Amino acid sequence: QQKVQQSPESLIVPEGGMASLNCTSSDRNVDYFWWYRQHSGKSPKMLMSIFSNGEKEEGRFTVHLNKASLHTSLHIRDSQPSDSALYLCAASMDMGYKLTFGTGTSLLVDP
Amino acid sequence: EAAVTQSPRNKVAVTGGKVTLSCNQTNNHNNMYWYRQDTGHGLRLIHYSYGAGSTEKGDIPDGYKASRPSQENFSLILELATPSQTSVYFCASGDKGQNTLYFGAGTRLSVL
Numbered sequence: 001q002q003k004v005q006q007s008p009e010s011l012i013v014p015e016g017g018m019a020s021l022n023c024t025s026s027d028r029n030v031d032y033f034w035w036y037r038q039h040s041g042k043s044p045k046m047l048m049s050i051f052s053n054g055e056k057e058e059g060r061f062t063v064h065l066n067k068a069s070l071h072t073s074l075h076i077r078d079s080q081p082s083d084s085a086l087y088l089c090a091a092s093m094d095m096g097y098k099l100t101f102g103t104g105t106s107l108l109v110d111p
Numbered sequence: 112e113a114a115v116t117q118s119p120r121n122k123v124a125v126t127g128g129k130v131t132l133s134c135n136q137t138n139n140h141n142n143m144y145w146y147r148q149d150t151g152h153g154l155r156l157i158h159y160s161y162g163a164g165s166t167e168k169g170d171i172p173d174g175y176k177a178s179r180p181s182q183e184n185f186s187l188i189l190e191l192a193t194p195s196q197t198s199v200y201f202c203a204s205g206d207k208g209q210n211t212l213y214f215g216a217g218t219r220l221s222v223l
Contacts, residue, residue, distance in 0.1 A: 004153075006153075032210065034210075034211075036212075042216075043201060043214035043215060043216055043217055044154070044201070044212075044214050045214070046211045046212065049211070088153055088154060090212075092210060095207070095208060095209070095210045096141070096142065096161075096205075096206075096207035096208065096210055097210070098142075098144070098156060098159050098167075098169065099144075099156075099205075099210070099212060100156065100170070101146070101153045101154035101155070101156075102153050103151060103152055103153035104153045
């Protein structure tokens with residue numbers, strides 16, 4: 001049973017549209033969340049992190065975190081074809097502790 | 112940016128053979144990890160290490176061993192490779208404070 005669940009499994013959005021990705025941990029001990037992006041044939045790279053309840057925005061990317069429900073979401077506005085990638089959510093109990101990844105959401109931005 | 116180098120990049124092994132995947136990082140990170148990636152499973156943690164001389168079991172350690180002889184190097188060993196271990200393997204290093212992981216380019220392993 002995957003402890004970090006992501007939805008949807010795949011997503012297609014038009015260029016310029018909004019993409020919304022979800023992630024929930026079933027492990028009540030986790031306290032920190034990250035989003036990684038992996039382009040096809042490449043290695044994952046950290047996109048954003050969020051450790052406190054609320055919202056964090058960086059350019060076109062916004063992450064939300066609700067610690068009570070252990071749910072985080074990533075929103076990409078004005079989606080670009082270059083955003084097409086696998087988005088992986090990761091969670092950890094503590095800083096410096098091992099990261100557990102979800103199965104990912106495959107995003108395709110249709111030009 | 113942090114540099115993590117994996118070798119080999121591609122490997123074909125025979126069932127029952129021994130396979131060693133190597134990882135080197137030059138950023139003095141304490142933590143190092145081995146993940147495998149398969150379609151539909153995301154990244155699954157095999158072994159990890161918090162420093163030289165230490166190794167810890169991850170979520171799917173069966174059939175794998177790990178070795179961390181120095182701060183820079185972390186190896187993954189398949190003593191008796193099986194076809195089910197065909198996968199893409201990623202090594203990563205991370206700073207204890209930030210916990211951002213930096214991944215190597217990956218090793219594509221095929222066990223025939």
